[in-house]
Amino acid sequence: MSRKRLFILLALGALFLFRLWYGVHSEFWFEDERQIYLIGLKYYTTGAYPVYGPDVVYTKTQIAGGMQGLLVGAPFHLLPIPEAPYILLNAMSFAALCVFAWYCSRRFPKLPVWFVWMFVLGAAWTMNFGTRVVNPSYVLPFSLLFFISAFDMLPVFTTQLLPRRLPFFLMGLGITAIMQLHLSWVLLVPYCIAALVWKSYRSPSFKQAFSVNILPLAAGLAAGAITLIPTWLNAAYSPTGGAEKNIVFNP
Numbered sequence: 001m002s003r004k005r006l007f008i009l010l011a012l013g014a015l016f017l018f019r020l021w022y023g024v025h026s027e028f029w030f031e032d033e034r035q036i037y038l039i040g041l042k043y044y045t046t047g048a049y050p051v052y053g054p055d056v057v058y059t060k061t062q063i064a065g066g067m068q069g070l071l072v073g074a075p076f077h078l079l080p081i082p083e084a085p086y087i088l089l090n091a092m093s094f095a096a097l098c099v100f101a102w103y104c105s106r107r108f109p110k111l112p113v114w115f116v117w118m119f120v121l122g123a124a125w126t127m128n129f130g131t132r133v134v135n136p137s138y139v140l141p142f143s144l145l146f147f148i149s150a151f152d153m154l155p156v157f158t159t160q161l162l163p164r165r166l167p168f169f170l171m172g173l174g175i176t177a178i179m180q181l182h183l184s185w186v187l188l189v190p191y192c193i194a195a196l197v198w199k200s201y202r203s204p205s206f207k208q209a210f211s212v213n214i215l216p217l218a219a220g221l222a223a224g225a226i227t228l229i230p231t232w233l234n235a236a237y238s239p240t241g242g243a244e245k246n247i248v249f250n251p
Helices: 003-024 031-046 067-078 084-107 113-122 124-128 135-153 166-178 183-187 189-201 206-233
Strands: 052-056 061-064
Touching (some): 031 052, 067 084, 067 135, 067 206, 084 113, 113 124
């Protein structure tokens, strides 16, 4: 291994440890952080499937799906220490941010690579969300993959960096995953529809391209919805958790 590559790996490792340290020492006892942590802890200690995720206080509803509880609770099975959820969260966000930094470096080659990576991994907003156990932190990795894919599919750049069908899969995955974490998933749908229509429109046959492009999108939606199925099938619970009360059209 060359010295340069070794230095890069050591620098990335140091950045990961710094982000993990920052997250563990960040706010924990505020009601949002405490509730998200307890959803996962309840799943780990009782074994009961987390049919609902975060509460929505102002409408007294809950976000349906087990994604939040599984992401927080599953790490305890591998490493039964209080910091286990922080380690998985930081690994997810760090990996997604590295992909985003790589993408930005490829899209803006005139910017110094070291600056792009340090900025993406050390910006205040990616430190505040992405390091501590609270539901917007879990939105970060899925939203990064979603918008990298959206940038590739929409007429933002002239070339596509991701493999041909992967962006639609990642966009579908992002929507149904974030649907179980945060109400902001509704804002992603127009981007997804626009990308699907635009990419199909650019092809010689719109109908054929649309049918081909929608298959990976459907696969992504289904992959993210796997953790929603137990909530939908359990007759003792509301399949939506009342989340529809939070979606109001404001002209």
